[in-house]
Amino acid sequence: MDLQQMRYVVAVAETASFTRAAERCHVVQSALSHQVARLEKELGARLFERTSRRVRLTTAGEAFLPAARRALEAAERARTDVAAAIGEIRGGLTVGSIPAVAAVDLPAVLRDYRLRHPQVRISLRAGSSEQLVERVREGQLDAALLGVQPGFLPQGIHDRELAHTRHVAVVAPDHPLAGGGEVDIRRLAEETFVDFADGSAARAQSDQAFAAAGLRREVAFEVSGVELMAPMVRHGLGIALLPATFAAELHGLVTVEVIDGPVRVERLVWSRFPPSPAASAFLTLLGVAEAKPSPKAAPGPPAASR
Template structure:
């Protein structure tokens, strides 16, 4: 039994005749009659009463018509869904992010994407940047708001810049330098540093080390935190000073101060990253929306 048999059968039943069905389907009447006879032989029942000029459904035919319509509706729906999926209007999208890297752009994009593409199921997964790079390559997330790609991942992933974030020195409010309006990283050369663990935030760790090196010193590292909230907690506990991007300020407390770094290159990139090998229509729709919004807001 094929979908063609069901289509021919339903049109004959709905038009009340083989001739009308043939004209509607643009198929020879003899071909339709033959297909219906094949269907009846396969089912072992008569679907039509052919005694009069106008064919009528038998009792079995009436029952079969109901089920045939259900099957055809499901087939048509499957074709429609496939076409929508191909156009990037249907499917699933898993987005990686990290607290401190979200900002208003992230939340507005997610809301707008859900509104424009209600047929795409969006899942948000929080993970540190260092974990995102591996997840993108493994396919456990489709796209991520993350830091600039380390060289080891740059050949496997693709990224587009979103914005630059300035760095801040994070100090206890009681620190002797806490009243400064701006500060250079050289002024912290004698301090003990609390840094993001390189396994989880390689871009931030490497940038801080580079800034210190360019200022002429190697930082004394007292402790590391896997996430920015952990780094801030270590500063609050008196373990040292930290250098963190602006986005991490949402995790701040009243016990610490954030002082902008005056160093020229004290900025870090926020990017959108994905695996070109695993690119699918829903992801392309997301990327196009992000690109349009970036142009609109001028970033």
């Protein structure tokens, strides 16, 4: 049994195809199939059920796959740790972020990181704050940038508060509020809103602000991201509440200060398990000086970067 055979098994499992797995691994299909067959013979069990239409894991394959992934991740971690010991940062870095981040200029940070560590593969994943917290907790992300309501404390991971941002009302240029000055939340309760999904962290700040004032509002449209929200507001379907620093970058819309509006807290979160050298370098760049990899620390679940 060797690492290459494990790579082939993982590739077949993830693509559900020997042909696509061979393309991913840059080998001819016959060579990949031969190595998988050799491994199955050594294990004494078939790992895949093969038909003319599909390829899927057997019960033995499902048992083998997680261990194969851990072995490959451990091997990659060993290589990156050795590289770090001689002053080189290699491997991968996977960062998650909500779509609208104000406290950190993420593209600029990634540019600086890339200049310092050109051998690191960088992946950026978008998602809601709830999704990102879970992915960090499960080791799918090295770190993530969130936007949550005050008092939000994620469990099972490290976190640091980055900034408080007040929300502003975002309206179309011909909306009655566009020509005025400040507005209070009681006046906004008369409007129809375009907002994020009910129960999401992106929506929670606004809902809590209206509830605290004893007010109800109408959310006529729920969207998954700002890229849908902005044109809907521009066409007069409703108004929105968004962080001031982000809303200012939306073209063709008007922002109005809200006297007693919602507040969003931006947080950086990362795994409680020892970070990889690549993840440690990223956290250090963001000012998390204590995020140092420890070769003596108890191993945890591997991060997504490996």
